[in-house]
Amino acid sequence: MGTxxxxxxxxxxxxxxxxxxxxxTALFATGQPQRAAATAGQNLIILRNSDIVSLDPxxxxxxxxxAVRSLIYDTLVYFDEDMVMQPGLxxxxxxxxxxxWEFKLRRGVTFHDGTPFTAEAVKLSLDxxxxxxKASQRAFLFNMVNAVTVVDDFTVRVATDFPFVPIxxxxxxxxxxxxxxxxxxxxxxxxxxxxxxxxxxFVSWNPGDEVVVARYAGxxxxxxxxxxxxxxxxxxxxxxxxxxxxxxxxIAEIMQPASMARVEASRSMSLELxxxxxxxxxxxxxxxxxxxxxxxxxxxxxxxxxxxxxxxIVEGAGVTAIGTISERVFGFHPTLSSLPFDPARARQLLAxxxxxxxxxxxxxxxxxxxxxxxxxxxQNNLAEVGITVNIEVLEWGAYLAQTAEGLHDMFILGWVxxxxxxxxxxxxxxxxxxHGAAGNRSFFASARVDELLDLGRREANLAxxxxxxxEAQEILVNEAPMLNLYHxxxxxxxxxxxxxxxxxxxxxxxIRNVIVNR
Amino acid sequence: MSLGVYIARRLLQMIPVxxxxxxxxxxxxxxxxxxxxxxxxxxxxxxxxxxxxRERLGLNDPLHIQYLRYLGNAxxxxxxxxxxxxxxxxxxxxxxRYWTTLQLATMSIMLAVFIxxxxxxxxxxxxxxxxxxxxxxxxxxxxxxxxFWLGIMLIFWFSVQLFWLPAAGWGTLQQxxxxxxxxxxxxxxxxxxMTRSSMLEVIGQDYIRxxxxxxxxxxxxxNKHALRxxxxxxxxxxxxxxxxxxxxxxxxxxxxxxxxxxxLMVGAIAARDFPVVQGAxxxxxVSFMVVNLVVDVTYRFLNKRIELS
Numbered sequence: 001m002g003t004x005x006x007x008x009x010x011x012x013x014x015x016x017x018x019x020x021x022x023x024x025t026a027l028f029a030t031g032q033p034q035r036a037a038a039t040a041g042q043n044l045i046i047l048r049n050s051d052i053v054s055l056d057p058x059x060x061x062x063x064x065x066x067a068v069r070s071l072i073y074d075t076l077v078y079f080d081e082d083m084v085m086q087p088g089l090x091x092x093x094x095x096x097x098x099x100x101w102e103f104k105l106r107r108g109v110t111f112h113d114g115t116p117f118t119a120e121a122v123k124l125s126l127d128x129x130x131x132x133x134k135a136s137q138r139a140f141l142f143n144m145v146n147a148v149t150v151v152d153d154f155t156v157r158v159a160t161d162f163p164f165v166p167i168x169x170x171x172x173x174x175x176x177x178x179x180x181x182x183x184x185x186x187x188x189x190x191x192x193x194x195x196x197x198x199x200x201x202f203v204s205w206n207p208g209d210e211v212v213v214a215r216y217a218g219x220x221x222x223x224x225x226x227x228x229x230x231x232x233x234x235x236x237x238x239x240x241x242x243x244x245x246x247x248x249x250x251i252a253e254i255m256q257p258a259s260m261a262r263v264e265a266s267r268s269m270s271l272e273l274x275x276x277x278x279x280x281x282x283x284x285x286x287x288x289x290x291x292x293x294x295x296x297x298x299x300x301x302x303x304x305x306x307x308x309x310x311x312x313i314v315e316g317a318g319v320t321a322i323g324t325i326s327e328r329v330f331g332f333h334p335t336l337s338s339l340p341f342d343p344a345r346a347r348q349l350l351a352x353x354x355x356x357x358x359x360x361x362x363x364x365x366x367x368x369x370x371x372x373x374x375x376x377x378x379q380n381n382l383a384e385v386g387i388t389v390n391i392e393v394l395e396w397g398a399y400l401a402q403t404a405e406g407l408h409d410m411f412i413l414g415w416v417x418x419x420x421x422x423x424x425x426x427x428x429x430x431x432x433x434x435h436g437a438a439g440n441r442s443f444f445a446s447a448r449v450d451e452l453l454d455l456g457r458r459e460a461n462l463a464x465x466x467x468x469x470x471e472a473q474e475i476l477v478n479e480a481p482m483l484n485l486y487h488x489x490x491x492x493x494x495x496x497x498x499x500x501x502x503x504x505x506x507x508x509x510x511i512r513n514v515i516v517n518r
Numbered sequence: 519m520s521l522g523v524y525i526a527r528r529l530l531q532m533i534p535v536x537x538x539x540x541x542x543x544x545x546x547x548x549x550x551x552x553x554x555x556x557x558x559x560x561x562x563x564x565x566x567x568x569x570x571x572r573e574r575l576g577l578n579d580p581l582h583i584q585y586l587r588y589l590g591n592a593x594x595x596x597x598x599x600x601x602x603x604x605x606x607x608x609x610x611x612x613x614x615r616y617w618t619t620l621q622l623a624t625m626s627i628m629l630a631v632f633i634x635x636x637x638x639x640x641x642x643x644x645x646x647x648x649x650x651x652x653x654x655x656x657x658x659x660x661x662x663x664x665x666f667w668l669g670i671m672l673i674f675w676f677s678v679q680l681f682w683l684p685a686a687g688w689g690t691l692q693q694x695x696x697x698x699x700x701x702x703x704x705x706x707x708x709x710x711x712m713t714r715s716s717m718l719e720v721i722g723q724d725y726i727r728x729x730x731x732x733x734x735x736x737x738x739x740x741n742k743h744a745l746r747x748x749x750x751x752x753x754x755x756x757x758x759x760x761x762x763x764x765x766x767x768x769x770x771x772x773x774x775x776x777x778x779x780x781x782l783m784v785g786a787i788a789a790r791d792f793p794v795v796q797g798a799x800x801x802x803x804v805s806f807m808v809v810n811l812v813v814d815v816t817y818r819f820l821n822k823r824i825e826l827s
Contacts, residue, residue, distance in 0.1 A: 050785070053603045060602065135570045137559075142807055191604060207776035208785075209607070234686055234787075238670050242678050242685045397557035397788065404556075437556075437565060480687065496521040 041070065042516055044318070047240040047252040051116070051208050051233045055194040057111040057177035058129045058136040063507040066174045068231055070508045072112075073177025073196030076103055076122065079420055081502045081510055083328050085168065089117065089178055095460050098163045098384050101344055105154040109220045110514065111180035111200035112240075119156040123148045125179045126158070132188045133344035138175035141419070148434035165459035169330065169421035174508070185514060199224045199512055209233060224512040225500065230335050238262075244269045244458060244495050250516055251367065251498065254491035257315040264492045273317055274330050274490040274503035277417045279425075280374065282363070283442040283481040297480040300410075301339045303385045309377050310486050312371060317491055321484035322472040324415065324425050328505040331456070331469030333424025338477055346385045358386025363393065366399045368458050371412045374485065404437035411441065417505060424467040430476065444481035521818065528811050539591075539803045543768045543796045544588045548581065557790050558601050571601070575792075597797035602789050607797035611784060616801065618688055619778035620784045622770070623763035625698045630705030633754055637753075638713020640664035644742060645718060653710065660707035669700040669773035697774040701767050711825070716748040749820055758814030764809065765802035 030302045052068050053060035076090035078160065090103040109117035126148045129136050144164045149157045160167055170176065180195035187193065194202040200213035210232040213223055232249065234240045237259055241253040245268045254260065263271040284291040284300070293296055310318040317499075322338045325331060350356060363378060366370040372393065379389040388411075394402065417425030428439030431453050435443050452472040459465040476482075490503055497517040502510035547554050555571040572578055576587065597607035637657065641650045676696060677685035687693045710769065718727065721744050729739050767781035780799060786794035 057602075067719055087683065135567075135574075137567065140567070206614075206777075207603075207610070208782065232775070234778070235781065236670075236773045236775065239673060239686050239773055239775055242673050245678050248679070305584055375589075395551045400556050401553050437568070 002287060008168070020203075025318055034355065036040055036054050042225060044226040044229045044251070044511060044514060044516065045249040046229065046231050046511070047234045047243060047249050048109075048252055049233075049235055049237070049240075049255050052205070052231070053212055054191060055202065055205065056192045057125070057175050057179065057209075058134055058138060061137045061189060064231070066506070067508050068213065069174050069177055069194075069196075070198070071200040071213055071229065072194050072198045072202055072506070073174065073179065073360045074109075074198050075176050075178065076105075076176065078172045079169075079504070081504055083174065083420055083505065087173075089122070093168070096157065096347045098458070099161070100156050100157055100159045102151070102155065103314070105156065106220060107154060107196050110218050111183075111197050112216055113180050113182060113197055115180050115182055115195075115477060116367075118153045119150040119336065120153075121178050121184075122156045122180050123150050124181050124184050128179075128184060129175060131189075136175075136376060138173075141170045141173055141175050142179045149380065163460075165457060165460050166419065166421040166423040169419040172434075174420055179292065187354070192387055200229060202226070208282065222512075225515050229511060239267070241266075241493060247495065250495045250514070251492045251501065251511070254493055257313070257317055257491070258269075259493075260317065260491060267496075269493045269495050272492045272494055272501070272503070275319070275326060275505050276487055276490055276507065277326055277328060277420055277425075277505045278488055279321055279324055279326065279417070280488065281324070281415065282374075282378065282485065283403070283408075283411050283413065283415060284481060284483070285406055285410070285443060286481050287406060287443045288409060290353065290355060290361075293353045294479060295349045295353040296355065297483075298339055298355070298478070299346040299385065300382065300387055301480050301483050302342045302349070303387070304378060304381045304483065305341045305345040306485055307341070309374065313373050314486070314488055317489040318486040319489070320326040321486050323476055324429055324482065324484055325417055325430050325473075326505070329417050329420050329422055329425055331426075331466055331473075333470045333473040336470070336473055336477060339480065341379075343385050351385075356386075358388065360388040360390070361409045362390045362392055364394055364403065364408050366396045367393050374412055385474075393459070399438070403441045406436065406443055408440070413441070414505075415439075420506065422455055423453070426469070426472060430472075430481065432446070442481040446475065446479060446485075449475055449479075520698075521815070524782060524818075525811070525815065527641065528814065532807055536804070539800060540589055541585070543800050544585050546799070547575075547792045548635040554792065558792065559685075560612065575601070578672075583725065585665075592800070598793035600791050602784075602786075602794075607793050610778065610794055611797060611801055613775055613780050615779050617768070618776060619764060619771070619807075622688070622694070622697060622701065622767060622776065622778060623760060625694060626701035626767070627705060627756065628762055629698055630709055631700035633702070633706035634709025634714050635749075635752065637710040638778055639740065639745060641710065641714040641716060642717030642721065642748075650714075654714070657710045660703045661711070664705055665700050665706070665767075666769040667775050668703060668766045669696070669770060671771070672696045672700060688774070688776045689802075693774075697770050697776060697790045700773070701763060701770045704755075705763070708759060709752060709755055713748065713752050714766055716751045717744060719743045720748040725790050746820060750817055753813055753816050753820065757809050761806040761809045764805040 008451055048064050052065040053062050054065055055069060056071065057069055063454050070425050074089045076088055077085050078088045080086050089106050089109065091106050093101055093103045094236055096102045105119060111117060115353060119458055126142065128134055128180065130139055130145055131143045137305055144160045144162065145158060146161050147159045151157055160166065177190055183193045183195040195335055199219045201216040203212040207210045210230055212228060212230045215226065216229045234243065237256055239256065241262060243249045244252050245266060254263065260271055263269055274513065284297050308319050310316060310320065319326065323333065350358065362373050365375045375391045379391055382389050402408065415429060428434050430440060430444055430449060432445035432450050434440040449472050452468045455501040458469045459468060490507055492503060494501055498514060500515050506508055550557065554573065555568050555577055559567050559571045576584055595608060599606050600610060639651045641653045644650055673685045673696065683695050684693050726739060726743055729743050746813045768784050771778040771781040779802065783795060783798040786798065
């Protein structure tokens with residue numbers, strides 16, 4: 001009996017093994033299909049840290065999505081990599097009256113579904129993003145628009161509630177991408193089928209894995225060099241670099257400055273750095289002692305060695321910030337310099353403010369590692385001038401809520417001037433009408449700065465408009481409501497033989513002209 | 519008690535546990551400090567966007583209404599939708615990610631059991647030999663080695679230097695080799711140590727001495743008399759390991775760019791996408807409970823003397 005039961009068990013075990021093997025194989029058979037065999041021509045493979053969220057221009061506000069959408073959709077105007085405004089789907093534009101812009105549209109353009117491009121598509125697209133029913137995360141870019149009017153098939157007018165010149169920059173944002181009318185009608189408020197007029201048309205998206213686009217033969221501009229472009233999600237940085245080194249991919253984004261050395265040392269790839277529109281800053285609470293005293297804010301600003309901070313935190317891949325906006329933003333003041341790093345002068349200013357024995361304060365951050373590293377450097381630097389800083393790491397929700405209520409002494413946050421226009425980079429952060437959650441968490445208020453920022457929205461003459469922002473930046477350097485730390489750079493690894501790559505300061509990958517020589 | 523009744527009873531017992539899990543999962547959103555709407559909408563969100571987020575998530579209703587709604591929907595298989603991309607949470611989990619993780623977990627646990635049980639038995643039979651010391655050293659090494667480090671090293675050697683295997687992805691057998699080794703090794707180490715100590719205990723028992731005294735061949739003594747009884751604690755460990763693997767082997771999935779449940783969960787946490795986090799935790803918990811049930815039933819197969827009660 002013993003042997004027969006033993007034999008039985010062996011049969012059971014064997015059949016279990018067989019079952020596992022079969023299910024294992026079957027599971028694989030039903031898994032994702034093999035990648036399509038490469039066709040002749042250039043198939044560009046780009047590795048990103050995170051997946052796209054939405055291909056609907058009104059759907060999400062993240063940079064991987066924007067990068068793919070910028071290939072699928074065109075905007076009326078756009079900024080080239082040198083941040084010069086260029087005609088896109090509009091060939092010319094001018095101000096009809098103080099609040100109305102008129103755009104002449106490009107003729108002979110077709111959407112990927114064959115629909116001809118006309119003024120109606122512009123109206124439908126821009127009306128949808130503003131529609132409260134759509135509740136787009138990007139409606140804020142267009143909430144000053146009150147009407148989009150079709151004049152004729154190739155003329156459209158955009159009217160704003162108040163004179164608002166930066167609307168052109170907002171229309172260059174990928175949220176203003178023009179979508180095919182049939183796709184829009186089919187979608188309503190739901191996620192739209194990605195159909196635009198851009199150089200690439202949508203092929204497939206396997207969420208969490210990859211997005212593929214292919215060259216659109218009917219594109220109105222110069223044909224792009226690649227037949228297909230694949231954006232693949234590879235969250236681990238060393239794996240992204242391994243794939244580039246193996247020759248499995250062409251372009252990879254780098255998130256950790258520490259990886260730059262590995263890329264530079266490699267024989268199979270090279271490192272490229274590009275300017276950004278981002279800012280890391282420390283906000284003071286100007287309503288709260290001792291930061292209500294401008295001398296104290298200046299002293300703190302002068303006590304912090306920002307160049308060492310850039311070298312330490314982003315390994316040099318950053319630019320010292322003067323104001324809130326970077327060099328690539330319209331309105332940047334090219335000759336202004338920030339308060340220098342000067343601990344002796346900082347001590348003097350503190351003494352003038354009656355704080356010669358220093359003081360104790362609190363610096364808030366969330367659990368972002370970069371911000372915590374910044375906080376530690378600030379703590380060290382300020383200790384040198386007699387200021388004791390306690391760092392408190394807050395949970396994200398509490399952090400946002402309590403800085404919006406003004407419960408902080410100092411905090412660390414970031415801001416991205418997504419429209420590349422000084423209005424977006426200064427109005428929310430510094431205008432007194434935006435105190436708290438709207439962006440001005442320093443609670444700074446200055447009648448003259450308010451006036452300049454309001455005038456900046458109205459002034460159509462670009463040179464005059466630039467001067468308004470320059471004056472505002474000059475005031476702000478001395479008022480020091482925020483300690484603007486640095487603008488980080490975008491870091492990209494390119495496989496050997498990849499040429500023609502450019503990177504937009506808004507983190508869009510400009511790959512229309514990339515050539516792969518292997 | 520017959521097996522069928524036992525399983526039915528165990529399934530019924532899962533209901534209160536499930537309710538508890540749903541309650542904890544629901545509480546996730548409300549236990550974090552701060553306004554959940556603001557957490558999800560982010561620092562550049564306007565007050566209007568915040569209000570919309572609150573409405574969308576039903577945060578304006580009283581807490582007990584929100585809980586009942588979540589529970590009711592969950593029972594109907596509706597776990598809400600992602601605040602990031604609006605896709606249904608069940609779709610995010612079950613379209614492919616859950617099955618990918620299931621494949622990875624199944625293959626890894628098979629490798630872990632094969633290596634672990636073999637090494638454990640060999641170690642126990644030739645205990646205190648050089649072989650035993652060697653195997654236990656390797657097992658200790660495998661246990662202590664962080665899996666992401668092992669993964670990165672495997673990619674470096676076998677993918678970049680030797681060019682034998684792909685560095686990332688999931689879908690072909692070649693792509694499975696490195697991740698399964700990465701995940702399976704840690705499990706194998708635990709299983710080997712458990713098998714060894716359990717075997718040693720059993721080998722010291724009287725009935726083994728009796729079997730040997732009767733002149734039963736040593737191979738049969740080990741395979742039949744000893745191993746079968748020694749396997750019971752091992753099955754417990756295997757079940758636990760498999761449960762953890764199913765909950766998503768985040769590090770392995772991240773290193774090898776495998777689009778599975780663990781990565782979905784961690785990505786959702788980073789993006790503060792609460793509905794997805796809640797859904798993934800719920801699915802992982804239920805998987806764990808099912809594995810647990812299977813483990814308990816397996817005891818019975820291994821040793822008929824174990825009462826099902």
